[in-house]
Amino acid sequence: MNLAITVLVTIAIASVIGTVLQQNKPYEDYIIKFGPFWHDTFKTIGLYDVYSVWWFLLLLGFLLLSTSVCVYRNGPTMLREMKQFRLNAARNSLKAFHHQTSWQLTQSEDESIRLITSQLENEGFKVRRKQHDDHVLLAAMKGGVNRLGYLFTHIAIVVICVGALVDGNLPLRLAMLSHDIEIETRNIPASQVPKKSVLGNDNPAFRGAVSINEGESANIVFINIRDGYLVQKLPFSVELKDFRIEHYATGQPKSFESDLVIYDKDLQEPLQQTIAVNHPLIYKGYRIFQASFSDGGSKLVMKAWPLRDNGLETLELKGDVFGKLPLQVGDDVMTIELTEFRKFNINPVTGEDGKTEQKNFGPSFGYKLRDQSGQAREFINYMSPIQQQGRWYYLSGVRESVADPFRYLYIPTDSDTSINRFMKFRALLLDADRVQKAAELTVKDLLLDVKQAEDQVQQGMVTTANRLVTMYAANGLTAVTKFIDTNIPEGQREVAAQAYFNMLRTVLGNLYVEILEEEGVDLQQGLTESDSIFFDDAISVMGNLEAYDTPLYLQLTDFEHIQASGLQITRAPGKDTVYLGCVMLIMGIFMMFYIQHRRCWAWVGKTDNGTEVIFAGSSNRNERDFAEDFARISGRVAARLGLNKQE
Numbered sequence: 001m002n003l004a005i006t007v008l009v010t011i012a013i014a015s016v017i018g019t020v021l022q023q024n025k026p027y028e029d030y031i032i033k034f035g036p037f038w039h040d041t042f043k044t045i046g047l048y049d050v051y052s053v054w055w056f057l058l059l060l061g062f063l064l065l066s067t068s069v070c071v072y073r074n075g076p077t078m079l080r081e082m083k084q085f086r087l088n089a090a091r092n093s094l095k096a097f098h099h100q101t102s103w104q105l106t107q108s109e110d111e112s113i114r115l116i117t118s119q120l121e122n123e124g125f126k127v128r129r130k131q132h133d134d135h136v137l138l139a140a141m142k143g144g145v146n147r148l149g150y151l152f153t154h155i156a157i158v159v160i161c162v163g164a165l166v167d168g169n170l171p172l173r174l175a176m177l178s179h180d181i182e183i184e185t186r187n188i189p190a191s192q193v194p195k196k197s198v199l200g201n202d203n204p205a206f207r208g209a210v211s212i213n214e215g216e217s218a219n220i221v222f223i224n225i226r227d228g229y230l231v232q233k234l235p236f237s238v239e240l241k242d243f244r245i246e247h248y249a250t251g252q253p254k255s256f257e258s259d260l261v262i263y264d265k266d267l268q269e270p271l272q273q274t275i276a277v278n279h280p281l282i283y284k285g286y287r288i289f290q291a292s293f294s295d296g297g298s299k300l301v302m303k304a305w306p307l308r309d310n311g312l313e314t315l316e317l318k319g320d321v322f323g324k325l326p327l328q329v330g331d332d333v334m335t336i337e338l339t340e341f342r343k344f345n346i347n348p349v350t351g352e353d354g355k356t357e358q359k360n361f362g363p364s365f366g367y368k369l370r371d372q373s374g375q376a377r378e379f380i381n382y383m384s385p386i387q388q389q390g391r392w393y394y395l396s397g398v399r400e401s402v403a404d405p406f407r408y409l410y411i412p413t414d415s416d417t418s419i420n421r422f423m424k425f426r427a428l429l430l431d432a433d434r435v436q437k438a439a440e441l442t443v444k445d446l447l448l449d450v451k452q453a454e455d456q457v458q459q460g461m462v463t464t465a466n467r468l469v470t471m472y473a474a475n476g477l478t479a480v481t482k483f484i485d486t487n488i489p490e491g492q493r494e495v496a497a498q499a500y501f502n503m504l505r506t507v508l509g510n511l512y513v514e515i516l517e518e519e520g521v522d523l524q525q526g527l528t529e530s531d532s533i534f535f536d537d538a539i540s541v542m543g544n545l546e547a548y549d550t551p552l553y554l555q556l557t558d559f560e561h562i563q564a565s566g567l568q569i570t571r572a573p574g575k576d577t578v579y580l581g582c583v584m585l586i587m588g589i590f591m592m593f594y595i596q597h598r599r600c601w602a603w604v605g606k607t608d609n610g611t612e613v614i615f616a617g618s619s620n621r622n623e624r625d626f627a628e629d630f631a632r633i634s635g636r637v638a639a640r641l642g643l644n645k646q647e
Contacts, residue, residue: 018050024224064161085139087130100616135605149591156585163577183228213296236264292566301558383556412537429473439465476546
C-alpha cells in the first residue's frame with residue numbers, strides 16, 4: 001500500500017508539472033525562462049516531455065502491472081463477498097458483536113421469523129433464511145455494490161494507465177533508442193528532412209504543431225522532442241482561408257479564430273470549419289486546435305538612416321518578415337534578418353495619477369543585423385512615436401543575445417512628431433566640412449573679445465573643437481572623456497573637461513542652429529523651450545550611440561500585415577480510454593464513500609418460555625453512523641415484534 005501511494009503521488013506530481021509547464025517547446029525558450037542552470041536541471045530530469053520520459057512510462061507500467069495483479073487476486077473474493085450472506089453465524093459469535101441485542105418473545109418461532117423478515121425487507125435489506133438443528137438464522141444485507149467501488153477504482157487505474165501508455169507512444173521511444181528514428185536538430189525546410197526523421201501515417205499517437213499563413217496549406221506537423229524535432233505526415237492537408245482576431249480597446253487580444261479547409265481524397269468535397277480556442281476541428285481521430293497566432297511573412301517598407309560616417313546613404317528597403325536583406329556598409333556586407341512584426345504592443349504605463357494602465361504602443365518590427373563574421377545584434381523598432389513625460393520619442397531597443405533584456409534608445413521628435421530633424425542633425429555631425437565651419441565659427445565667437453589672438457592659437461582651438469565633435473559623433477561622450485584622461489594632466493583635468501565640454505556643446509549648438517535655419521524657424525527671439533529640450537535630448541542620445549553600436553537606424557514607414565495561425569494537431573487514441581477510466585474512478589469513489597455495506601443477523605430459537613431472538617449487525621465503515629442506524633433498525637424490529645423496549 002505504501003509503495004502504491006508513493007507511485008500514485010509521484011505520477012500525480014509529474015502530471016501537474018506537465019500541465020503547468022508547457023511541454024515540448026524549443027530549448028531556447030526554456031533557457032530564456034529559467035536560465036542555464038535550471039534549464040539543464042529540468043532537462044536532465046525530463047520535465048520538458050514528462051508524459052513520454054522513461055521514468056514516467058516506467059511508473060505507469062509498474063502501476064499498471066501492480067494494480068492488475070491486485071485486481072486479479074482480490075477481485076473474485078470481492079465479487080463473492082457481494083453475494084455471500086454468511087448463513088452459518090453461531091449464537092455465541094453474534095452475542096460477541098459490538099452491535100447486538102436480544103429479546104424473549106411469546107409468539108411462535110415462525111411468526112417471529114415472518115415479522116423480522118418483513119421489517120428488514122422494509123428497511124431495504126435482502127434477507128436469506130437457513131434452517132439449523134435447533135434454530136433458524138436470518139441473514140440480511142444491503143449496499144453490497146460497495147465492493148464494486150473497490151473494483152471500479154482499481155480497474156479505473158488500470159484503464160487510465162493503458163490509455164496513458166498508448167498516448168505516450170512507447171513504440172516511438174523504442175524506435176528512437178534503436179536509432180531507427182533520429183531527431184533532426186538542423187533548421188532546414190521540411191522537404192530536406194531525412195527519412196529517419198519523418199513519421200508516417202501509421203504513428204498511433206502524437207502531439208505536433210504547425211504554423212500556416214493565410215492562403216497556404218500544410219500536410220505535416222512538427223513534433224518538438226528535446227533539442228530537435230520530428231516531421232509527422234498527415235493523411236490530409238489543412239488550408240488556412242482566413243484568420244481573424246478581435247482586440248480590446250487597449251489592443252490586447254480578445255479572441256481569435258481560423259477558417260480551415262480539409263482536403264482529403266476520401267472526401268467528396270473539402271470540409272470547411274471555423275475553429276477557435278477550446279473549439280477544435282475533429283476529423284478521422286485527429287484534433288486540430290487553435291493554439292496561437294503569429295506573423296505570416298508581413299511585407300515591410302523601411303527607411304534606413306545612416307548613423308556612422310561609412311558612405312551609407314539614406315535609402316528605402318522592402319522585405320518580408322523571416323526574410324533577409326543584404327546591405328553594403330563600407331567594406332563589409334551586412335545582412336538584415338527580419339524576425340518579427342507586431343501590429344499591437346501592449347505595455348504598462350504610469351499615468352498622471354500614478355496608476356499603472358495598459359497602453360498600445362502601436363506596430364513594431366524586430367530584426368537582426370549580422371556582419372560577415374556571423375556576429376549579430378537584435379533590434380526592435382516602433383513605428384509610431386511614444387509619449388514619455390510629455391515629450392514624444394521613437395523607441396529602438398537593442399540586445400546582444402536573446403537571454404539579455406532590450407536596452408532602449410529614445411530618439412526625440414520635432415514639432416511634427418517626425419524623426420527628420422534628429423537625422424538631419426546626426427548627418428550634419430558626420431559632415432566634416434560643416435563641422436569644420438562650425439568649429440571655426442565657435443572659436444571666432446569665443447575669441448571675439450580677445451584683441452590679439454595668434455593665428456596658431458586660433459587654429460589650435462579650431463582643431464580641438466573639430467576633434468571633439470568628430471570623437472563625439474563616432475563614439476559618444478565616452479571617447480571625449482577618454483581623450484581628456486589621456487592627454488590632460490590629472491591636476492588640470494577638471495578645468496579642461498569643463499572647457500572642452502562647453503566648447504563641444506557650443507559647436508553642437510551652432511550646428512543645431514543651422515538645422516533650424518534650414519527648416520525656416522524664426523530665431524530672432526532665440527530658441528523656444530521645445531527646441532531647447534529637443535537639443536538636450538538629441539545630444540544625450542547621440543552621446544550614447546556607442547552602446548547602440550549599429551551603422552544604421554531602420555524606420556518602419558509602411559506594412560502589409562499577413563497573419564499566420566498556430567495549430568496544434570493531436571492524435572490520441574488512448575484519450576477515450578483515459579476518459580472511460582476517469583468515469584469508472586468517479587463511480588468507484590462514490591460507491592466507496594456513499595454506499596455502506598451493512599449486514600444484520602437474527603438468530604431465532606425456541607425456549608421453554610417461547611422464542612429467543614438475538615439481533616446483531618455490522619458495517620464495513622463508519623462505525624459511529626452505523627451505531628445510530630443499528631439502534632433505529634433494532635428499535636423498529638422490536639416494535640414490529642410487539643416489544644416496547646429492548647430487553
